Amino acid sequence: MTGYVIETRNLTKSFTGFTAVDDVSLQVKQGTIHALIGPNGAGKSTMFNLITKFLQPTSGNILLDGEDITRKKPSQIARMGAVRSFQISSVFPHLTLLENIRVALQRKMHNSYHFWKSETGLNVLNDEARSILANVGLEDAENNLAAELPYGRKRLLELATTLALQPKVLLLDEPMAGMGTGDVNRVADIIRRVAEGRTVLMVEHNLNVVADLSDTITVLQRGAVLAEGPYEQVSRNKDVISAYMGAAHHDD
CATH class of the missing domain: 3.40.50.300 (P-loop containing nucleotide triphosphate hydrolases)
Structure with a gap:
């Protein structure tokens, strides 16, 4: 190496x-x-x-x-x-911040189709998602829709979704x-x-x-x-x- x-x-x-x-x-x-x-x-x-x-x-x-x-x-x-974040924000605007992170966590776990499971079925991911939001300073807005975020905080959410994939x-x-x-x-x-x-x-x-x-x-x-x-x-x-x-x- x-x-x-x-x-x-x-x-x-x-x-x-x-x-x-x-x-x-x-x-x-x-x-x-x-x-x-x-x-x-x-x-x-x-x-x-x-x-x-x-x-x-x-x-x-x-x-x-x-x-x-x-x-x-x-x-x-x-x-x-190796995980890329984009210059133009690429989050789901009509999902909450917590839901956006859970989608990314499901991708990491190869459970993409679980996106359609019931709310209670996805709650197992909540603690990890909240920890990631806290890591970028968004823990106070987990129930806000991504579309409601000002530009700077939306970029932080994008960074958080990238981190959810645990990139090296x-x-x-x-x-x-x-x-x-x-x-x-x-x-x-x-x-x-x-x-x-x-x-x-x-x-x-x-x-x-x-x-x-x-x-x-x-x-x-x-x-x-x-x-x-x-x-x-x-x-x-x-x-x-x-x-x-x-x-x-x-x-x-």
Whole structure:
């Protein structure tokens, strides 16, 4: 074993007349929070979709725990313990928070059809579901409909449903997108907490957001790796400052 939970080797994705990911070799160490960032059009979303198997690469390889997953399906890598949350919230709006978590717990247990069982038949999952809601600070709203939640709390519910699948690898697609400063700080604190004992790969566009959260930051530009390392190193990289941070750097 190399100690890398996720690894890409010379990964490339080309569309007609355009290369979105260009020969990227990425290594995500076990038990770390690794952020994949870059300005708009840098290729980070394409890279993330390749790793999570929602796109197939033009060339190159993707490994999960040392196993080549280049041709596997999203459902297959989820069963291997790599679970993705989406940039756009994907919860059941007309179910309560508790019911949303129970659905995710049933998926983990391969009991999908039990969704149609009576309420009393599902109560065995309530304690675990409540514990997961408490882990993301939503224990006070278990009987609220998901549709009633403000945006930031809805993203927390999505994170909770992801955690219900007990992932070894947590793949987060812009978890702070569209949030105000208060919600961003709260989500960052929760990600830091739930990352204990897990490996996290997250896509984010804002370097300042991941500054205190990430062990390693990979900066993409035009589909290629521009810089990589801890925040202290990346934030001082002249190429990153020039291509990515601009005025935001000078505001620090």
